[in-house]
Every structure is written in structure tokens, then in C-alpha cells.
Amino acid sequence: SLTIGIVGLPNVGKSTLFNALTKNDVLAANYPFATIEPNVGVVGVPDPRLDRLAEVFGSQKTIPATVSFVDIAGIVRGASEGQGLGNKFLANIRESDAICQVIRVFTDPDVVHVEGKVDPADDIETINTELVLADMQTLEKAVPRLEKESRKDKDRKVLHDAAVAAQAVLDEGKTLFSAGVDPESLRELSLLTTKPFLYVFNVDADELANEATLDELRALVAPAEAIFLDAQTESELIELPADEAAELLASIGQDEPGLDQLAKVGFRTLGLQTYLTAGPKESRAWTIPVGATAPEAAGVIHTDFQRGFIKAEIVGFDQLMEAGSMAEAKSRGWVRIEGKDYVMADGDVVEFRFNV
Numbered sequence: 001s002l003t004i005g006i007v008g009l010p011n012v013g014k015s016t017l018f019n020a021l022t023k024n025d026v027l028a029a030n031y032p033f034a035t036i037e038p039n040v041g042v043v044g045v046p047d048p049r050l051d052r053l054a055e056v057f058g059s060q061k062t063i064p065a066t067v068s069f070v071d072i073a074g075i076v077r078g079a080s081e082g083q084g085l086g087n088k089f090l091a092n093i094r095e096s097d098a099i100c101q102v103i104r105v106f107t108d109p110d111v112v113h114v115e116g117k118v119d120p121a122d123d124i125e126t127i128n129t130e131l132v133l134a135d136m137q138t139l140e141k142a143v144p145r146l147e148k149e150s151r152k153d154k155d156r157k158v159l160h161d162a163a164v165a166a167q168a169v170l171d172e173g174k175t176l177f178s179a180g181v182d183p184e185s186l187r188e189l190s191l192l193t194t195k196p197f198l199y200v201f202n203v204d205a206d207e208l209a210n211e212a213t214l215d216e217l218r219a220l221v222a223p224a225e226a227i228f229l230d231a232q233t234e235s236e237l238i239e240l241p242a243d244e245a246a247e248l249l250a251s252i253g254q255d256e257p258g259l260d261q262l263a264k265v266g267f268r269t270l271g272l273q274t275y276l277t278a279g280p281k282e283s284r285a286w287t288i289p290v291g292a293t294a295p296e297a298a299g300v301i302h303t304d305f306q307r308g309f310i311k312a313e314i315v316g317f318d319q320l321m322e323a324g325s326m327a328e329a330k331s332r333g334w335v336r337i338e339g340k341d342y343v344m345a346d347g348d349v350v351e352f353r354f355n356v
């Protein structure tokens with residue numbers, strides 16, 4: 001499944017955030033036989049539609065879609081030159097599908113900042129530079145080879161030209177993602193900065209409601225998505241019963257834990273969406289890429305469902321709620337029969353028909 005790598009300078013609150021993420025782990029609850037890896041946190045994507053489905057269908061439980069976060073240890077200035085954990089670090093990022101940088105905004109005289117001062121713009125620049133330098137090195141090696149190959153093979157010229165264009169972007173100090181470069185055109189080269197980025201600003205709790213500060217920070221990373229949270233508060237929230245957690249959140253002017261926002265934004269950043277199934281046993285969200293067809297969606301439940309796919313009975317979530325029951329939705333003619341070319345929409349409530 002797709003994963004988001006968490007990066008950031010030392011002492012910015014990565015471990016604090018990651019520990020909160022792993023305590024929120026949904027694997028233990030819903031997938032008893034899953035292997036739980038120490039550096040991976042699998043969190044549920046909050047989806048209020050599931051509770052409403054469960055009411056309509058009398059489901060015993062709900063199972064949300066998930067997003068996986070990988071803790072990628074210590075990037076420091078010079079990582080691209082193989083200092084410290086450099087090479088292992090870069091390999092771990094290469095395996096991630098998106099990159100989430102945690103940035104320190106909180107002030108605490110007891111927590112040393114590696115660069116001597118709290119400066120979000122500077123920290124973002126430091127990490128970007130390391131990733132950009134790593135990609136420049138990759139391309140410096142690849143371009144001469146691609147040039148040779150493209151003399152004999154026209155197809156290789158396409159990749160060669162894309163690589164040269166990428167070099168020009170990196171030379172300006174920009175990530176390929178921020179410049180809008182299509183990752184597919186460079187896939188073979190496993191570059192780092194084509195991956196989607198998102199940013200978590202670790203802010204003092206009393207700054208979370210300060211819109212002026214948040215706007216300033218948001219502007220540093222736009223159009224990438226920004227999430228604001230206080231990692232220390234998140235780690236406390238996760239230990240509290242629901243009612244006390246709600247009280248603590250309210251006391252800092254928030255209506256949703258930062259981890260929930262992170263799960264939702266992360267899911268979206270990965271280019272994923274969900275369709276829904278419902279019955280007396282469970283109401284469940286299933287993860288598919290945007291653009292997936294009905295048989296591909298069926299294959300997420302079981303490969304046999306994809307192979308033996310006949311058709312799908314589909315009703316949009318909102319229409320189903322308006323009808324109030326599946327029977328009523330059917331009698332109103334809102335449940336459609338879709339074939340193998342149907343492209344799934346987010347929130348489709350589905351029943352598959354298939355041969356086994």
C-alpha cells in the first residue's frame with residue numbers, strides 16, 4: 001500500500017508526532033494478523049459517512065480507509081553527501097509515495113534547535129536543498145548514459161529530454177513537485193522531489209487559533225498542503241477518553257485532532273479516494289486510486305472479484321442517505337447497474353456481482 005515518509009530536522013517533534021500516530025494505529029483493532037512494523041504507523045482516515053451507513057444498515061462495526069506513515073530517521077544538512085544517516089535516509093525516501101516534512105514552530109528554551117534558531121522558512125529550505133542535491137546527483141549520472149542510449153533508440157530520447165528539463169528546474173533550487181513536473185515522465189529514475197510534499201507545522205497550542213501566523217506559514221509552502229498541530233498535545237489527546245479529549249481540544253480552540261487532519265490530507269495527497277460497502281456485519285471504506293474502474297475497485301476486496309467481475313450495483317452516498325434505505329433507493333431508480341468500464345466516484349456505495 002502507499003506510504004508517506006515523515007522527514008524533518010532533529011528536535012522538531014517527529015518522534016512525538018510519530019508515537020501519537022502509532023498509538024492511533026488501526027491495524028491492531030481491525031487486522032489481527034497484520035505484522036506491525038516499528039517504523040510504520042497505520043492510521044484510519046476519519047470518515048463520518050461510515051457511521052451514517054452503519055446506522056442505515058445496522059452494521060456491527062465500521063472499518064475506515066487507512067494511510068501509512070513511515071518514520072524516516074534524521075535528515076541533517078549534508079545528508080545528500082552521505083553524512084550521518086544519509087544513504088539509508090535517501091533509500092527510505094525513495095520507497096515512500098509522498099513526503100511529509102515536520103517543521104518546528106514551537107518555542108521552548110529547553111529544546112535545542114540544531115540550527116540554533118526556530119526558523120521555519122530556513123528549515124524547509126534546508127530539507128529541500130538536500131533532496132534537490134540528491135536528485136541532481138542522480139541526474140548527473142543518468143543524463144550522459146541516456147544521451148548515448150538515445151542515439152540508437154528514439155524512445156530513450158523522451159526520457160533524456162525529460163531528465164534535462166528536470167535538471168533545469170533543480171538548478172533553480174526548486175523541487176520537481178513544486179514545479180509541477182509529471183512524475184510519470186521520470187519514473188524510471190526514482191527521483192525524490194517528484195513525490196508530492198505536505199507539511200506539518202508543529203506549533204505551540206496557543207498559536208493554533210492565530211490565523212495571521214498560520215497564514216504566514218501556509219504561504220511558505222503553498223500550493224502544497226499545510227497542517228497545523230501541536231505534537232505534544234496530540235500525544236496527550238491520544239491517551240485520553242473521548243469526552244476528555246474533546247474538552248482538551250475545545251480548550252485550544254480546535255474541533256478536530258491534528259492527527260485526523262493529517263490522515264485526511266495525507267490520503268488526498270497520495271491521490272487516493274474511497275468507495276463504500278455496507279451490510280449488517282460492517283460498513284467499510286475501500287481505497288482506490290482516482291480513476292480506478294469498477295473491476296479494479298472490486299480487486300481491492302479480492303483478486304477473484306476482479307477476475308470474475310460481472311457488474312456493480314452502485315448508488316451515490318448522498319442519494320442513499322436521501323432515500324434512507326437501499327430498498328427505497330432501488331425503488332426510486334437511484335441504484336445503477338455499472339459495467340467493467342465504469343470509472344468509480346468517491347463515495348460510491350457498491351455491491352459487486354461476480355463469478356467465482
Ligand code: GDP
Binds near residue numbers: 008009010107
Ligand atoms: P525529533 O528529533 O524531531 O523526533 O523530535 P522529538 O519528537 O524527539 O522532540 C524533541 C523534543 O521536543 C522533545 O523533548 C519533545 O518533548 C519536544 N517537543 C516535541 N513537540 C513539541 C511541541 O509541540 N511543543 C514543545 N514545547 N515541545 C515539543
